[in-house]
Amino acid sequence: MSTDNTEPAGQDAPAAQADQPRHMWRIVAIWFILAAILDPLFYFLVGPHVPPGTMTDNASDNQFDFNILLVIAVPVLIAVWVYLGYCIVMWRSTRKGVPDPVGGPQARSHLKVQVGWIVTTTIMVLGLFLFGTVRLITGNGSGGGEGPNPIWTPTSATVLPVQVIGQQWKFTYRYPTFGGMETSQLIIPDHTTIAFHVTSLDVIHSFWAYQLSVKADANPQQDNVAYTETKETGNVTVRCSELCGIWHGAMFNYGKVVSKSDFETWAKKTEALTAANTKLLPPFAWTYVPDANNADGGYYPDNVDPYSNAEVYGATPGKPTPVNGQ
Amino acid sequence: MTLAAERETEVVYPDPTPPVLGGFQGLPARPGWFSQHLGTAAILAVGGYLLGHWIGNVMTSGYDNVAASGINAVPVTAGLLGGVLGWLLGIGALNYPLAKMAGMEPRPDYESTSWTRYFRYTADHKVVGMQYVIGVLGFLFTGGLLAMAIRTELLSPTSHLFGPGTYISIVSEHGTVMMMMATSVIVGPLGNWLVPLMIGARRTAFPRVEAFSFWIFTAGYLVILSALFYGGFPTGWTGYAPLQTQAPQGMMSYLVGFAVIGVGMMAAGFNLAVTIINYRAPGMTWSRIPIFVWSILATCALLTLATPTLVAAGLFGILDHTAQTAFYVTEHGGSSFLWQNLFWFFGHPEVYIMALPGFGIVAELLPVFTRKPLFAYKVAAAGMIGVALLSFFVWQHHLFQSGINPDMRPLFMLTTELISIPTGFIFLVGMGTLYKAKIRFEVPMLFCLAVFFNFLIGGVTGVFLSDVPVNVTVHGSFFVLAHFHYTIMGGLIFAFFGGLYYWLPKMTGKTMNKKLGKIHFWLMFIFFNLTFFPMFLIGLLGQPRRVFEYAHNLQALNDFASVSSFVLGASFLVFVANFVWSIFIKPTPSPANPWDSLGLEWQTPTPVPYYNFARIPVVLNDPYHYGEENPPAIADLGDGILVAAGASSPASVAEDPRPPAE
Numbered sequence: 001m002s003t004d005n006t007e008p009a010g011q012d013a014p015a016a017q018a019d020q021p022r023h024m025w026r027i028v029a030i031w032f033i034l035a036a037i038l039d040p041l042f043y044f045l046v047g048p049h050v051p052p053g054t055m056t057d058n059a060s061d062n063q064f065d066f067n068i069l070l071v072i073a074v075p076v077l078i079a080v081w082v083y084l085g086y087c088i089v090m091w092r093s094t095r096k097g098v099p100d101p102v103g104g105p106q107a108r109s110h111l112k113v114q115v116g117w118i119v120t121t122t123i124m125v126l127g128l129f130l131f132g133t134v135r136l137i138t139g140n141g142s143g144g145g146e147g148p149n150p151i152w153t154p155t156s157a158t159v160l161p162v163q164v165i166g167q168q169w170k171f172t173y174r175y176p177t178f179g180g181m182e183t184s185q186l187i188i189p190d191h192t193t194i195a196f197h198v199t200s201l202d203v204i205h206s207f208w209a210y211q212l213s214v215k216a217d218a219n220p221q222q223d224n225v226a227y228t229e230t231k232e233t234g235n236v237t238v239r240c241s242e243l244c245g246i247w248h249g250a251m252f253n254y255g256k257v258v259s260k261s262d263f264e265t266w267a268k269k270t271e272a273l274t275a276a277n278t279k280l281l282p283p284f285a286w287t288y289v290p291d292a293n294n295a296d297g298g299y300y301p302d303n304v305d306p307y308s309n310a311e312v313y314g315a316t317p318g319k320p321t322p323v324n325g326q
Numbered sequence: 327m328t329l330a331a332e333r334e335t336e337v338v339y340p341d342p343t344p345p346v347l348g349g350f351q352g353l354p355a356r357p358g359w360f361s362q363h364l365g366t367a368a369i370l371a372v373g374g375y376l377l378g379h380w381i382g383n384v385m386t387s388g389y390d391n392v393a394a395s396g397i398n399a400v401p402v403t404a405g406l407l408g409g410v411l412g413w414l415l416g417i418g419a420l421n422y423p424l425a426k427m428a429g430m431e432p433r434p435d436y437e438s439t440s441w442t443r444y445f446r447y448t449a450d451h452k453v454v455g456m457q458y459v460i461g462v463l464g465f466l467f468t469g470g471l472l473a474m475a476i477r478t479e480l481l482s483p484t485s486h487l488f489g490p491g492t493y494i495s496i497v498s499e500h501g502t503v504m505m506m507m508a509t510s511v512i513v514g515p516l517g518n519w520l521v522p523l524m525i526g527a528r529r530t531a532f533p534r535v536e537a538f539s540f541w542i543f544t545a546g547y548l549v550i551l552s553a554l555f556y557g558g559f560p561t562g563w564t565g566y567a568p569l570q571t572q573a574p575q576g577m578m579s580y581l582v583g584f585a586v587i588g589v590g591m592m593a594a595g596f597n598l599a600v601t602i603i604n605y606r607a608p609g610m611t612w613s614r615i616p617i618f619v620w621s622i623l624a625t626c627a628l629l630t631l632a633t634p635t636l637v638a639a640g641l642f643g644i645l646d647h648t649a650q651t652a653f654y655v656t657e658h659g660g661s662s663f664l665w666q667n668l669f670w671f672f673g674h675p676e677v678y679i680m681a682l683p684g685f686g687i688v689a690e691l692l693p694v695f696t697r698k699p700l701f702a703y704k705v706a707a708a709g710m711i712g713v714a715l716l717s718f719f720v721w722q723h724h725l726f727q728s729g730i731n732p733d734m735r736p737l738f739m740l741t742t743e744l745i746s747i748p749t750g751f752i753f754l755v756g757m758g759t760l761y762k763a764k765i766r767f768e769v770p771m772l773f774c775l776a777v778f779f780n781f782l783i784g785g786v787t788g789v790f791l792s793d794v795p796v797n798v799t800v801h802g803s804f805f806v807l808a809h810f811h812y813t814i815m816g817g818l819i820f821a822f823f824g825g826l827y828y829w830l831p832k833m834t835g836k837t838m839n840k841k842l843g844k845i846h847f848w849l850m851f852i853f854f855n856l857t858f859f860p861m862f863l864i865g866l867l868g869q870p871r872r873v874f875e876y877a878h879n880l881q882a883l884n885d886f887a888s889v890s891s892f893v894l895g896a897s898f899l900v901f902v903a904n905f906v907w908s909i910f911i912k913p914t915p916s917p918a919n920p921w922d923s924l925g926l927e928w929q930t931p932t933p934v935p936y937y938n939f940a941r942i943p944v945v946l947n948d949p950y951h952y953g954e955e956n957p958p959a960i961a962d963l964g965d966g967i968l969v970a971a972g973a974s975s976p977a978s979v980a981e982d983p984r985p986p987a988e
Contacts, residue, residue, distance in 0.1 A: 023762070051866045052799050065795045075784045080782050081752060084775065087760040091696075092767065101698040101763050104954030109701045110758070117754045118705075118747070125743045132743075132793040133736040142795035147729040196731075203568040204662060206727065206802055210868045215798045219657045219663070219726040220568055223731035237877075241802035241870040243562045246490040247567055249873030289657055 023090065035075040043071050052213040055236070055257060057229040058143040059213035065135050065142075072124070120250035145198060145207075145216025145224040148286075154227050156193035162186070163286070164198040166205030166218030169247035171238055176189045178271045180284030186255025190233050198224040199287045206242035209255070211235070216240055223286040233257045329510060332547045344519065362418035364445040370416030371409045371548070378408020379504035402556065402575045406582040410545045418447040419538045435533070449533030452934055454540050455519025456833060459826070461544055466819070467647045468551070472500035474895050479534035491872040495558020495576070501551055502563040502580060506587045508678060510543055510594060510933055512683035512966035513629070516825050517598055517622045519833060523927035524616050526607025526943045526961070531600040539594035541608055546587035553579035562872055564673070566937055567665035578647060585640040588633045591679075595629025609945035609961075616925060616949055617700060620707040621686025623777040624714040625679050632675035632718070639668035663730065663780065670721035678717040680814050682710055684781075684821030685752045688774045692759045693830055694923045695771040699950040701758025702751070709751030716745040726797050735794050735937055742792035749785060753778065768921065769843035773824030776851045781815025784809055787862065805865030811858045823850070823901065831916035834909050842904035847899035856890035895911070924949040924960050929969050940964065 047067040054060040091098055101107070136142050141152045163174040165182075174182045185211070198207045200218035208215045208225075211234065216226040233256075240251035242297050258266065271278075282288060384403030414420055425432040435449040443453050444460075475496050479487045488496065518540075522530055530536045553559055559576035560568050565584075571575055602623045606615065642653040643665070653657035654665050685706075693700045700706065722738040724729065756778055765771065787809040790796050800806060822848075831837055860883045867883075869876045876884065877916060908914065919928045926949065941964035950958045951970075959968040 058795075058798070062795050062799055065793060066799065068788070069790050069793060069796060073789070077782060077786060080757070080778070083757055084760070084778060087757075087763065088765065088775070091760070091763050091765050093764045094767075098764050099762075101696065101953040103699050103951060103957075107701065107762075108950070109702050109704070114702055114705055114754065117750075121747050121750050125747055128789065128793065129736075129740045132739050132795060136735060136794045137741075139795060141732060144727045144735075144794060144798045145729045146732040149731070151732050192761065200568075203572065204566050204728075206870075208802065208870065213798055215727045215801055219729055222729050231537050237868060239868065239870050239873075243560075243564070243566065243569070244871045245495075245560050246494050248494065248870075249490065249875040251946075261890050277463065292452065 008019075023086070027086050030086070031075070031079050034078050036080065038073050039071050042074055043067055048071070051210070053211055055211045055232045055234055056143070056213060057231055058139050059211065060231070061135065061139045062142060062213045065132070068131065069128075072128070084118065093220065140227045143212065143214040143226055143228050145226045147192055148223045148225065150225045150227070152227075154193045154195075154229065156229065159193045159195045159227075160189065161195045161197060162188060163284075164196050164199060164207045164216075164218065165288075166198070166207060166240065166244070166251075167201040168203065168245050169240070169251040171205075171207065171240070171251070171253060174284060175267065175271075176284050178267045179275065179278055180188060180281070181267075181271045181274045181278050182281055183270060183274075185253065186236060187263060187266055188230060188255070188257055189260045190257055191231050191260065193227065193229045196224065196226045196228070197286060201288055201290070204242050204249070205240045205244045208239045208241040210237045210239065212257075215241065221287045221289060230257050233259060276321050328819045334869055334955070340611060359818040362416060362421075362447065363442065364417070367413050367416035367937070370412035371545070372412070373410045374412020374415070375379075375405045375409035378701060379405030379619035381408070384451045397575055399575060399578050399644075402578045403582060403644055403648050406549050406552065406578060410542070410549065410586055413545045413548070414538070414541060417541050419534075419541050421447075422534055422637035446664050447537050449529070449531065449537060451518050451522050451530045451536055452833070453864070455515050455517075455823060458510065458514035458518060458543075459833070461540065461547070462507055462822075463548055465503060466511070467902075468547075469500050469504040470509060470895055470898060472496050472503065473670040475891065476500060477891040479874055480876070480884050481888050483881050486874065488874070490874055491558065491560070494560045494562075494872065495554065497872050498562050498580070499553060502583070503547075505563050505676070506546060506550060508584070508680045508818060509587070509591050509629070510817060511680075511822050512687065512825065513594055513598065513622060513625055513679075514540065514543065516618075516687070516822075517625075517683065518594070520829065520927050521598055521601060521619055522605065522926060523623055523930060523938055524619050525605060525610050526926055526939060526945060528937045528939060528942070529605075530597050531605055532597045535593045536596045539590045539597065542586055542590040542593070546583050546590060549579055549586055550583035551579075553577075553583075564641070565665070565910075566669075567643075567662040568656070570643055570665065571654055573807050578644070579639045581643045581647070582766055585637050587645070588637040588640065591629045591633045592637075595626035595633070599626035599630060602626070607943050607945050607961075611945075613704070614945055614948040616690055616707050617703060618683075618686040619974075621682045621689070621710050624710040625686075626683075628675045628679045628715050628717065632672045632679070634673035635668055636676075639665060639672065642668075646809065663725075663728070666725055666728065668723070670724045671718075673724070674721040674792060675714075675717045677810070677813070678713050680818045681749070681781075682713060684777060684818040686712065687821040687825040687828075688777050689752065689755055689759075690925075691770050691774050691824060692756060693776070693950045693952055694828075695766045695768060695920050696759055696763030696780075697766075697952045698759055698763045699952055700755065701761070702755050703948070703950065703971050705751050706755045708977060709748035710754075712748030712751075713745060716741060716748065720745055723792055723797075723975050726794055727801050738790055739794055743789060744829075745791060746785060746792075755898060768827075769838070769840060769847055770824045770828035770921075772844070772847045772851075776847070777817055777820045777824070779851075780812050780854070783859075784812030787812065800865060802870055804861045804869045804871060807871050808858045808861035808910050811861070816854060816858070819886060820850075820854075823847075828921065829927075830905075830909075831920050832927060832932060832934075835916055836909045836913045837920065839904050842900055842907070846897055846900040846904060849893060849900060853890045853894040853897060857887050857894050860884075860887045862889075924951065924969060926969070929961070929963060 017044065050063050050066050052059045054063065105203060118221060137152050140154045141150060146152065147291050161176055163176065165172045165174065172182050172184055173186050174180055196214055196216060198216040198218045199222060200220045202220060205218040206215060207218055212228050214226050216224045218224065218315050236255040238255055240248055244251065379401045382404030386398055386400045389936060394944040422432050424452070442458055448454065479493055518530070522528070553576040556576035556579060557574055559573050559580050561573060565580055602619055645651040646653055646655065652660040654662055656659050656662055689700060689706055719741045720738060722734055723742045726735060791800060791806060791809060827838055827843055864880055864883050869880055869881055918932060926943060943964070946962060947958050947960050949960050951960065957970050959970045961969045963969065
């Protein structure tokens with residue numbers, strides 16, 4: 001939607017009398033000039049700096065979406081402000097020569113203005129809805145948590161699954177394709193599609209990888225999947241964006257997007273280094289249930305009945321096949 | 327209905343019978359120190375609390391499950407409920423049912439002009455309205471002080487004034503107190519006070535229910551504040567479930583408090599809705615009722631229909647804590663999504679409970695200060711009803727990233743963006759009314775114009791939030807916080823103060839100081855924007871809500887917002903000073919109709935008599951006939967007094983346009 005089909009509010013209100021200045025044309029002219037100047041300024045000067053940046057495909061997508069909304073919003077804001085400003089200046093009672101207002105039926109309603117307003121706002125809203133929906137679906141969920149059964153999935157052949165475990169008050173990351181190792185720092189390879197499987201061990205957290213433009217709530221016993229495709233290397237800030245208790249404000253850590261070869265090296269090395277620890281961890285699963293039989297704080301994977309002694313471990317069948325990050 | 331037919335259907339009203347208030351015939355008719363008032367309510371509330379607490383302890387002693395659960399929520403819950411019961415008993419809200427149960431004839435209400443009536447249970451909607459004014463201002467200033475504490479803590483990213491537990495309790499308390507206040511901030515004071523006068527009624531439909539709604543509202547205030555004595559609660563005003571389940575005893579204050587306030591919201595809404603539907607004066611057709619009454623009707627529909635969900639959700643939470651049920655405990659078969667859905671199914675209509683009365687005030691005041699009729703009255707009314715209906719279908723936009731089924735997302739994006747169409751009608755109405763007007767910049771008008779400025783920013787950023795891809799970045803951040811402060815504070819609270827400056831001269835008979843009013847307005851308007859606009863940037867730059875530690879590079883913006891917020895807080899002191907000065911210290915009697923309004927509420931004597939109208943008025947036209955050469959009469963107040971534009975106040979004698987009665 002470009003600037004000039006965003007109609008200013010209240011356009012062509014009751015026809016001006018012949019000896020009166022043509023107020024509506026003045027307002028439209030001021031609005032058009034301001035919008036035509038400010039819109040490109042915002043798009044080209046502010047737009048490239050709008051968060052979340054361009055580190056992943058959906059980060060740049062979401063940045064573009066934000067800028068499109070901004071380009072639509074600015075003329076709307078200007079239209080109302082110009083109109084209000086014009087009214088305040090022209091028709092303030094302290095200004096000399098302001099004619100007394102004329103009441104009567106034509107001041108009470110104006111069919112063309114009302115229908116025009118409703119049609120314009122409806123078109124704008126439906127346009128925004130279509131734009132948002134198309135961007136959401138083609139953007140593979142735009143980096144938002146899609147729940148355990150994602151419907152907008154990437155077509156990429158290789159997907160690196162990374163499990164994000166939220167607990168009071170930290171995030172840890174497990175890499176099922178690297179022996180289920182668990183790290184306290186998020187390291188992911190460049191130019192790779194990542195599937196974040198976000199879950200929680202206690203309360204609701206929200207995994208917000210700011211530069212990746214990924215946000216997915218971590219719910220207890222739910223595997224919330226969000227996709228992104230990395231485009232650049234760099235640092236990533238991870239913050240919890242859902243209130244999770246007293247140390248919510250301190251629940252953040254940092255991660256990195258590194259080159260593919262660096263990631264391979266790091267992952268192999270870390271897998272070997274942490275192998276002894278990994279054995280002590282609950283076996284990898286998509287979600288974990290607090291152990292109802294013991295009060296020692298142990299966790300069972302979700303495919304193990306916490307009330308039985310069955311020892312069936314491993315990832316739930318039917319999930320997308322995890323591919324080693326190559 | 328033709329004018330002639332109207333005259334013929336005119337009803338002769340008998341002398342009104344006083345509403346039966348309750349109380350026992352044996353008690354003194356005109357109570358003094360030893361009858362029921364605020365003091366007895368406080369005493370019985372404390373007694374009820376202690377009794378309830380003791381019963382709760384007796385009930386649970388010997389139950390291993392409770393002992394092992396870490397906290398025993400039963401005595402707290404029983405104590406709080408006992409306290410609320412004692413409060414209502416002490417103020418006299420239960421007199422009527424108790425008298426009936428005892429087989430005694432309840433005592434009728436009595437007229438009183440003593441100042442003590444403001445501390446009693448009374449059936450007079452004007453007294454209840456004034457009680458509400460003080461009540462919601464107390465609520466607002468409590469929440470405001472907590473906000474000052476939050477902004478003080480956020481002056482520094484790393485050095486702390488409070489511990490994390492204290493900080494999160496303050497944040498939660500601020501949010502909950504403000505949300506509870508905001509549900510009633512206009513419906514309570516201005517709705518109760520004005521609606522019967524505006525529609526030409528002598529009282530509300532259920533005067534006892536109306537008084538009950540106020541006193542249970544104050545009980546809810548005490549209950550939610552009691553959380554501070556239990557160490558607070560860490561969930562914010564949203565109370566998300568697994569955190570709620572593990573939270574300490576302060577959580578019970580939140581759950582009981584919201585349930586108690588919820589009952590009050592339903593009572594207030596039900597009473598006013600029935601009043602508007604059934605108690606309109608003859609001739610007060612649906613196309614003639616003031617637009618403020620439309621907004622209150624839409625709000626009351628939401629209050630009665632949405633609030634039961636909150637009360638039920640709170641009850642589940644109370645049961646989870648006390649009876650060890652598992653509604654919200656995932657590992658025992660419950661669901662944390664259940665609370666989220668129930669809460670927001672209430673919570674989103676709640677947002678419009680807060681927006682609609684503000685629109686009503688703005689639309690009501692604009693014609694008075696522009697001397698023009700309200701533009702597109704029918705569109706405005708339709709928009710309010712449209713917002714009320716649509717608001718039940720948008721709640722899942724709070725759960726866009728939560729992991730609910732993703733195919734719902736486009737649908738809720740659509741409904742959320744659709745609701746901006748009827749919401750936008752208020753701009754059509756306002757801008758149409760301002761066109762070729764003659765704007766008088768009185769203090770109430772300044773607040774109305776500020777609502778348009780603020781709510782526009784709030785509304786436009788709401789569209790950003792409703793867009794799912796953009797929502798990924800801004801959800802749960804300070805962007806959201808800035809957005810809803812722009813809509814609720816920038817819209818509702820500004821409209822509320824506009825309404826107060828406009829109607830206080832009627833309600834109190836005293837003139838508010840104009841100079842202080844303007845200082846209040848400009849301080850509040852400028853520093854409101856300086857406080858909350860930077861928060862959009864803070865959110866976009868990555869600061870989540872409700873944190874007590876944040877990135878160092880955001881300190882400058884946070885400090886700017888904090889310092890501005892202190893001035894914003896101080897601006898309310900100007901209002902308090904104005905209120906105390908103009909009404910108590912140096913009262914100046916107000917003219918009968920200081921703004922030259924055609925509204926029916928201005929045509930009554932000041933102070934308004936107990937039964938409002940000596941004779942029920944016959945309404946002939948809507949009250950927006952400004953700027954006409956031969957304005958028609960608005961209403962017939964009896965004895966040949968007609969209300970018409972362009973004449974002196976309060977009611978002018980114009981030529982009766984109707985044929986003489988047979």
